[in-house]
Amino acid sequence: MSKFFQIALSLVLMAGLLAACQSGNKDIRQEARQSIEGVNNTVTPQNPNPMDPAAAQSSPVPSGPTTEMVFTETEFDFGTVKEGEKVSHTYKFKNAGKEPLVISNAQGSCGCTVPKWPRDPIAPGKTGEIVVEFDTRGKAGDRNQKVTLTANTNPPQTFLTLKGKVEGDPNAVQAQPQLQINQ
Numbered sequence: 001m002s003k004f005f006q007i008a009l010s011l012v013l014m015a016g017l018l019a020a021c022q023s024g025n026k027d028i029r030q031e032a033r034q035s036i037e038g039v040n041n042t043v044t045p046q047n048p049n050p051m052d053p054a055a056a057q058s059s060p061v062p063s064g065p066t067t068e069m070v071f072t073e074t075e076f077d078f079g080t081v082k083e084g085e086k087v088s089h090t091y092k093f094k095n096a097g098k099e100p101l102v103i104s105n106a107q108g109s110c111g112c113t114v115p116k117w118p119r120d121p122i123a124p125g126k127t128g129e130i131v132v133e134f135d136t137r138g139k140a141g142d143r144n145q146k147v148t149l150t151a152n153t154n155p156p157q158t159f160l161t162l163k164g165k166v167e168g169d170p171n172a173v174q175a176q177p178q179l180q181i182n183q
Contacts (some may be wrong), residue, residue, distance in 0.1 A: 064150045066154045067097025067124065078134075078164035087134045093159050097153075104131065105150040111163065112137070113145040130163055140168030 067080050076089040076120040095101040100121035108114055112135045118128045 018081075020022075046109055064152060065099040066152050067095055067099040069101055069149075069151060069153050069156070069158060070094050070096040071160075074159065075161040075163065078162060080165045080167060081136055083140050083166050083168045084137050087136060087162065087164070089162060091130045091132065092127060093130070094127045095124050098124050100124070100153070101128075101151060101153070103130075103149055103151045105148075107148050107150075108132070109146040112139060113147060114129045115147045115149075117149070130160065132160060134162050136166045140166050 004175050071091055071093045073091065076091070078087045078089065081087060087135050100123055103117050103119075106115035106117040114133050114135075116131045116133075118130075122128045130147070130149070132145075132147050134143070136143075143163060145162040147162075149158040149160065150156055151158065
């Protein structure tokens with residue numbers, strides 16, 4: 001494992017501990033401390049080297065204690081919208097496990113799908129939200145946009161979906177190159 005990833009995970013967990021300490025909640029502070037001590041300095045990289053076939057076949061494995069994230073919904077149908085609109089949806093979840101929930105990454109299926117997720121650990125029994133925004137510009141047709149969440153859950157990845165139809169502007173005429181023939 002890379003020292004960089006070990007340091008990065010330590011910093012994320014320490015930030016969670018700091019946030020817990022600042023909140024004044026001793027239970028959260030104790031949970032975060034246990035979470036940090038349970039890591040044992042092992043880290044699984046979130047973005048394996050795509051040139052390494054072994055790394056490409058393996059999926060991230062949580063290190064340290066795991067917990068359970070339960071969503072009220074993982075799929076949202078936004079219906080039909082006009083191209084160029086921005087669609088936004090909030091996915092609500094609860095940490096249903098016994099350990100602090102740490103979402104280490106949230107990645108949209110393309111640059112037009114952008115998730116915003118809590119960076120601080122979510123205490124057991126507490127709730128959180130992930131807001132996903134989809135920019136429909138240039139995306140006419142049926143859409144099925146995915147967001148992949150990576151957290152200290154088992155399995156480590158959870159998928160959220162935004163789906164619907166984007167209607168293109170019928171008045172928009174794409175410029176066609178004009179061929180001129182000199183006679």
